[in-house]
Amino acid sequence: MSDQRPTNIVWHDGEITPNDRAKVLRHQGCTLWLTGLSGSGKSTIGVALEKALIGRGLLAYRLDGDNVRHGLNANLGFSADDREENIRRVGEVAKLFADAGVITISSFISPYQRDRDRVRKIHEDNSIRFLEVFVDTPLEVCESRDPKGLYKKARAGEIKGFTGIDDPYEIPLDPDVHISTNLLSVSKAVDLLVNHLQKTGIVRR
Ligand code: ADP
Secondary structure, three states: OOOOOOOOOOOOOOOOOHHHHHHHHOEOOEEEEEEOOOOOOHHHHHHHHHHHHHHOOOOEEEEEHHHHHHOOOOOOOOOHHHHHHHHHHHHHHHHHHHHOOOEEEEEOOOOOHHHHHHHHHHHHOOOOEEEEEEEEOOHHHHHHHOOOOHHHHHHOOOOOOOEOOOEOOOOOOOOOEEEEOOOOOHHHHHHHHHHHHHHOOOEOO
């Protein structure tokens, strides 16, 4: 990647505000940032939440770790630098979707608090709502679920730097929503998130 920074770049304001878009869509845009270990349930809950919101006539869209790594972030690996860049880019994309008025559901392990805080900041600096959602599942449970067989490979040494095994996961310090999947079924987790969207006024019905 080139280190060359562009010059003579000037922000061009439009004439439409987020409130104008909210009037069309009848809800505000926001980002629900699902973070947790691999296999904790981020994608499963994200898929069910998207379906529930669309079913209520609300515009929701999912950004998912593996999917984004097929395209936009296909050139990034799992080193600390690449993980940081992965989250930076996805955070910017989430911000754009949320600014466009969409209820954006992002499912990324995003193991570092600093990276998650940075994504929060780029939202809040632009007055866009950001909710950090901790999908809290103990490592042993994630490992017993092992939906993609990745823990098995990591334990066998076939994957290096796997979060929770030989790479850190920093537990969210102050998440907006805490989901213990040991206690909540997928549909109860979806109810909790929909209620939270209503309680915070992002969604009115
Ligand atoms: P992640 O996206 O966090 O890597 P996935 O959603 O791909 O995790 O996998 C989570 C697995 O756990 C799925 O097989 C899902 O069916 C299972 N699961 C069992 N109970 C729950 C629950 N309460 N919430 C979310 N997922 C659950």
